[in-house]
Amino acid sequence: MMQEPARKYRPFPPVQLTDRQWPSKVIASSPIWLSTDLRDGNQALFEPMNGERKMRLFRELVRIGFKEIEVGFPAASQIDFDFVRRLIEEDLVPDDVTLMVMTQSRPDLIERTVEAVKGVRQAIVHLYNATAPVWREVVFGMSVPEMLGFIERNVRHVRELTDACPQTQWTLQYSPECFCMTELDVSLQACQTAINAWGTAPGRRIIINLPTTVENATPNVFADQIEWMHRRLAPREHIILSVHPHNDRGTGVAAAELAMMAGAQRVEGCLFGNGERSGNLDLVTVALNLYTQGVHPHLDFSDINGIARVAEECTGLPIHPRHPYVGDLVFTAFSGSHQDAIKKGLAARDPEGIWEVPYLPIDPADLGRTYDSLIRVNSQSGKGGIAFLLERERGIQMPRRMQVEFSALVQQHADASESEISGHQLWALFRDTYLHTQHADAALICHGHRLDENGRSIELDLSFRGSRHRLCGNGNGPIAAAVDALGIPVRIDHYEERAISAGAEGQAVAILEAAWPGVAGSAFGAGISTNIVTASVLALVNAINRLATRGCPVMLNAERTAASQAG
Numbered sequence: 195m196m197q198e199p200a201r202k203y204r205p206f207p208p209v210q211l212t213d214r215q216w217p218s219k220v221i222a223s224s225p226i227w228l229s230t231d232l233r234d235g236n237q238a239l240f241e242p243m244n245g246e247r248k249m250r251l252f253r254e255l256v257r258i259g260f261k262e263i264e265v266g267f268p269a270a271s272q273i274d275f276d277f278v279r280r281l282i283e284e285d286l287v288p289d290d291v292t293l294m295v296m297t298q299s300r301p302d303l304i305e306r307t308v309e310a311v312k313g314v315r316q317a318i319v320h321l322y323n324a325t326a327p328v329w330r331e332v333v334f335g336m337s338v339p340e341m342l343g344f345i346e347r348n349v350r351h352v353r354e355l356t357d358a359c360p361q362t363q364w365t366l367q368y369s370p371e372c373f374c375m376t377e378l379d380v381s382l383q384a385c386q387t388a389i390n391a392w393g394t395a396p397g398r399r400i401i402i403n404l405p406t407t408v409e410n411a412t413p414n415v416f417a418d419q420i421e422w423m424h425r426r427l428a429p430r431e432h433i434i435l436s437v438h439p440h441n442d443r444g445t446g447v448a449a450a451e452l453a454m455m456a457g458a459q460r461v462e463g464c465l466f467g468n469g470e471r472s473g474n475l476d477l478v479t480v481a482l483n484l485y486t487q488g489v490h491p492h493l494d495f496s497d498i499n500g501i502a503r504v505a506e507e508c509t510g511l512p513i514h515p516r517h518p519y520v521g522d523l524v525f526t527a528f529s530g531s532h533q534d535a536i537k538k539g540l541a542a543r544d545p546e547g548i549w550e551v552p553y554l555p556i557d558p559a560d561l562g563r564t565y566d567s568l569i570r571v572n573s574q575s576g577k578g579g580i581a582f583l584l585e586r587e588r589g590i591q592m593p594r595r596m597q598v599e600f601s602a603l604v605q606q607h608a609d610a611s612e613s614e615i616s617g618h619q620l621w622a623l624f625r626d627t628y629l630h631t632q633h634a635d636a637a638l639i640c641h642g643h644r645l646d647e648n649g650r651s652i653e654l655d656l657s658f659r660g661s662r663h664r665l666c667g668n669g670n671g672p673i674a675a676a677v678d679a680l681g682i683p684v685r686i687d688h689y690e691e692r693a694i695s696a697g698a699e700g701q702a703v704a705i706l707e708a709a710w711p712g713v714a715g716s717a718f719g720a721g722i723s724t725n726i727v728t729a730s731v732l733a734l735v736n737a738i739n740r741l742a743t744r745g746c747p748v749m750l751n752a753e754r755t756a757a758s759q760a761g
């Protein structure tokens with residue numbers, strides 16, 4: 195990174211709007227939502243959706259309650275064209291749902307786009323062109339008056355084509371792409387040109403959609419830009435002012451919320467924030483933020499987990515375990531004091547009263563989630579849930595890398611059994627993987643150790659590949675001494691030990707990660723015993739057994755001695 199970033203990056207200039215009204219506004223009603231999952235979201239996928247996946251996601255969006263859905267870019271993609279035709283020809287669009295199709299401002303593409311939606315009851319044609327100075331000057335080589343002429347010609351073209359199909363109720367959406375980087379007076383001229391060319395009137399809607407194509411300023415700047423436009427666009431009563439935030443600075447949700455305070459009536463985005471770079475606006479978060487303020491978003495997230503699974507399967511993208519409202523871990527408290535406060539809050543709660551439970555901004559039940567449901571493990575479960583369950587059932591706290599490794603094993607099991615894994619099964623899998631390593635080469639029979647002024651020495655009585663060995667080693671602790679006794683070139687990358695039951699006879703679990711550099715990466719092992727040294731040595735032996743199954747050439751000191759004597 196640069197010492198002086200100001201030599202490379204400049205701050206975004208504030209908007210001159212001294213009498214701004216938006217900071218004292220409250221969002222009291224839900225906006226019109228547009229889902230662009232099937233267009234902007236789809237354009238951002240490593241592998242764009244095929245027709246079947248698009249159809250599945252479309253049905254889900256309809257089920258959630260979206261009334262406006264951008265279904266594709268039909269002039270740019272045959273899959274999108276065919277998908278739109280199928281929706282229309284098979285009559286799959288509910289009466290109260292409007293399809294939106296996007297097109298670049300080019301006559302042939304506009305024609306193909308209008309053709310794609312022919313015969314539908316109502317449609318929005320979404321026309322855009324880039325308006326920011328770098329695009330105008332460097333990419334297209336157009337002056338502002340030239341750009342305005344270009345917008346006028348293209349909007350007129352849409353108008354002529356759509357006027358010729360009066361059986362459809364048409365709406366134009368115009369987006370000045372890169373609005374947030376465009377001079378406000380130029381954006382206004384561009385939008386006003388589109389409004390006038392479309393001939394906005396009662397019953398003849400136009401949507402002016404203002405994107406943060408690349409989010410580049412704090413959300414208050416965007417809100418100022420929206421309020422500035424909101425005050426000037428005319429005839430305001432026939433215009434639907436829409437916003438299309440991206441999330442490059444991680445403030446897409448804030449930008450949308452402040453924009454609504456500033457006059458935006460409509461919001462575009464994707465489920466769970468899928469979209470180009472760091473995503474489109476996360477519609478679910480905005481909708482549920484509204485819900486937690488007592489405003490119904492008119493979108494149904496009462497089975498949020500089901501929606502998340504459909505979104506993940508259709509996009510191929512996982513949802514982060516800490517994602518607001520939907521992440522696997524967002525209603526799981528790991529800290530004992532939080533769990534305690536939640537338990538007390540739930541117990542004290544009046545079921546008919548206002549929701550006031552510590553650490554829970556929303557009632558998980560409203561989203562079809564429960565406190566318990568988070569600790570169930572199936573093939574969709576995240577490692578946090580698995581770790582939580584194992585800790586709750588057996589007091590085992592896995593380090594993070596071990597959680598990653600173990601959750602992969604659990605998922606293999608869950609996939610193979612195609613069913614939920616109980617706490618008991620989970621424990622059995624942990625035990626067979628880390629505690630009683632299967633097909634083990636080595637098994638600890640017993641050990642003795644003592645501390646002296648030079649450190650620690652240990653004696654191991656071990657069965658190894660069927661024969662019994664007595665090995666001695668020294669080190670600055672029992673593990674180092676045991677490694678020395680075994681004479682194996684492993685490195686200990688992680689070690690932790692904690693009590694899992696109380697009292698003098700209480701047991702401890704040791705977890706250890708052993709690496710065999712250059713041969714087989716690393717492996718975890720665990721040991722449980724009432725004796726903490728025994729637990730550690732067991733963990734070491736189990737980790738080495740697991741390394742051996744990955745091809746590490748494990749040979750004990752005694753064997754090496756015998757082998758070299760024989761040689």
Ligand code: KIV
Nearest residue numbers: 322369371372405407
């Ligand atoms: O981000 C964007 O600018 C868009 C359009 C509205 C063109 O996706």
Ligand code: ZN
Nearest residue numbers: 234405407438
């Ligand atoms: Zn976009």
